Amino acid sequence: MNLKSLATPYNRAHHRFAVFTACATFVLIIAGALVTSNDAGLSIPDWPTSFGSFNVPPLHGGIKYEWSHRAIAGSIIVLTISIATWTWFADRRRWMKWLGVAALGTVITQAILGGLTVLLFQPPWVSSAHAAVGQTFFCIAVTIAMFTGRRWVEEVPQIEFDSRRPSLFTLTLLSIFVLYAQLILGAMFRHHGMSWWPHVANAAIVGFVLTWTAIRVLWQFSKIEAVRRPAIVLVSLMIVQLCLGFIAFQTRVAWGRDAVQPELPMVISTVAHVAVGALLLATAVVLAIQVWRQVPVSFEEPVPGRTRKPVAA
Amino acid sequence: MNKKISVAMFSLLCLLSFWILAGCSKKEAPTEAQPSAPATTAAPAASATPIDPATVASVSGAVKLEGAAPKASKIDMSQDPACKGANTAETILADGGSLANVFVYVKEGLGDRTFPVPSQAVTIDQQGCKYHPHVLGAMVGQNIEIKNDDPTTHNIHPTPQANREWNESQPPQAAPIDKSFAREEIMLPVKCNQHPWMRMYINVVKSPFYAVTGPDGKYEIKGLPPGDYTIAFVQEKLGEQTQKVTLAAKDSKTADQTFKAQ
Numbered sequence: 001m002n003l004k005s006l007a008t009p010y011n012r013a014h015h016r017f018a019v020f021t022a023c024a025t026f027v028l029i030i031a032g033a034l035v036t037s038n039d040a041g042l043s044i045p046d047w048p049t050s051f052g053s054f055n056v057p058p059l060h061g062g063i064k065y066e067w068s069h070r071a072i073a074g075s076i077i078v079l080t081i082s083i084a085t086w087t088w089f090a091d092r093r094r095w096m097k098w099l100g101v102a103a104l105g106t107v108i109t110q111a112i113l114g115g116l117t118v119l120l121f122q123p124p125w126v127s128s129a130h131a132a133v134g135q136t137f138f139c140i141a142v143t144i145a146m147f148t149g150r151r152w153v154e155e156v157p158q159i160e161f162d163s164r165r166p167s168l169f170t171l172t173l174l175s176i177f178v179l180y181a182q183l184i185l186g187a188m189f190r191h192h193g194m195s196w197w198p199h200v201a202n203a204a205i206v207g208f209v210l211t212w213t214a215i216r217v218l219w220q221f222s223k224i225e226a227v228r229r230p231a232i233v234l235v236s237l238m239i240v241q242l243c244l245g246f247i248a249f250q251t252r253v254a255w256g257r258d259a260v261q262p263e264l265p266m267v268i269s270t271v272a273h274v275a276v277g278a279l280l281l282a283t284a285v286v287l288a289i290q291v292w293r294q295v296p297v298s299f300e301e302p303v304p305g306r307t308r309k310p311v312a313a
Numbered sequence: 314m315n316k317k318i319s320v321a322m323f324s325l326l327c328l329l330s331f332w333i334l335a336g337c338s339k340k341e342a343p344t345e346a347q348p349s350a351p352a353t354t355a356a357p358a359a360s361a362t363p364i365d366p367a368t369v370a371s372v373s374g375a376v377k378l379e380g381a382a383p384k385a386s387k388i389d390m391s392q393d394p395a396c397k398g399a400n401t402a403e404t405i406l407a408d409g410g411s412l413a414n415v416f417v418y419v420k421e422g423l424g425d426r427t428f429p430v431p432s433q434a435v436t437i438d439q440q441g442c443k444y445h446p447h448v449l450g451a452m453v454g455q456n457i458e459i460k461n462d463d464p465t466t467h468n469i470h471p472t473p474q475a476n477r478e479w480n481e482s483q484p485p486q487a488a489p490i491d492k493s494f495a496r497e498e499i500m501l502p503v504k505c506n507q508h509p510w511m512r513m514y515i516n517v518v519k520s521p522f523y524a525v526t527g528p529d530g531k532y533e534i535k536g537l538p539p540g541d542y543t544i545a546f547v548q549e550k551l552g553e554q555t556q557k558v559t560l561a562a563k564d565s566k567t568a569d570q571t572f573k574a575q
Contacts, residue, residue, distance in 0.1 A: 258404070
């Protein structure tokens, strides 16, 4: 009973539903980014009701962004309950059942953080936690989609040992770490809890770590499609993300500092920056899981007779 | 069996958290320092320091902007068809070099004097999806009446540093909202998250000696007891400047001030 086991048959409907949930979550992230970029987070002062009711309010001004975000979030909770229940009863893998429960726990935490951000008037740490947990949930939704996919369930991993140090798996974990830090720094800046420079400074570290990771994959393990593809996507998204970050910085900090209202170039570039950031984090998670599965770390173990032999982790 | 209990406990916790939060979202008390009654009460007169009306002096002047005034930014109100107001921002209003919306107040020199809180409320009107006035002065504890004369819903959201934050919506033709602030605070921003261009500033001071410059840049502060004062001139974008003024009994002095365009 582990991630590599083939303990469950491929269920197409289950997988498609998981993919749909992940895609809907991506839409939710875009909706959330629209709320923040349009400074509409508090346009509805109460929560969970909207102006004291669960009916649709007049959708003008900032209300259309905030209410749409709430409506999509509500739908995602329903989708998550469904996928968690379906996984619990249909998937034979025990860890998958608990991954579904984890997804449900994360989405409920996210809803509570969303409520707190409204009721506490958007304290930067709560709003940033809301942004971070939202993308964590997106990563979980993407992994559920991956774990239920035909390739994961039916294909035999093409194992190649990794003897270099730091190991590729360590590099993928480091990539996730720096991306997560970048997500929090960006969220803190967007929510006025921090200056822009830590986010910009960390972008250089992210660029270095992700490039290093992608080069290692493409140089050493390019024959393994399951790791090659996410590595190429990772480095491509990173280039797009750096360009979007530059544009977002220009429109928000350089040109838009004295803007009397959120301007369209700033909104578009910032929302795109958040969306691509979410895709980047999810790709890094997929890459790490595939590396863990396909490229196990070998380590040298001293054996009698001064001979050394690679052993799988 | 244990697993079922764990799942049940987890679900129960989630449900509880949800309802606790739902409970938190109930409307807060209408004011932080005073009840929501109309502005008819005044602070006890006994606590106020008496001023001899025969000796009071005044200070007046004009506030100017040196250099070219920045072109007023255009506001795009298209996201709400009900908004049909003037579509230029009021960040820096300087007609012919006369700087409007500068808050002028006695920052230092009043010592430990206390003053009665006016029984009359000051008013903020939301009209044309803008706040009127753009800069307001009020005394600590004085009632501020907020009206909505627009055919659309607004939310009034002050973001203070020294006072308590609140955020309330006000539908068209709703009853005025009465609020007050408990602590002194200069240039306290107020915004509407539904219409992000809507922004104004409330200045909460302990004395009645304040004024806001009009479109001609002029101000006047009357009724000051003789003394040495520091007069502060605060503009939302250009910051604060001060000037020392000495007033003798029945003096009427002029204190002009000039800000440099950034």
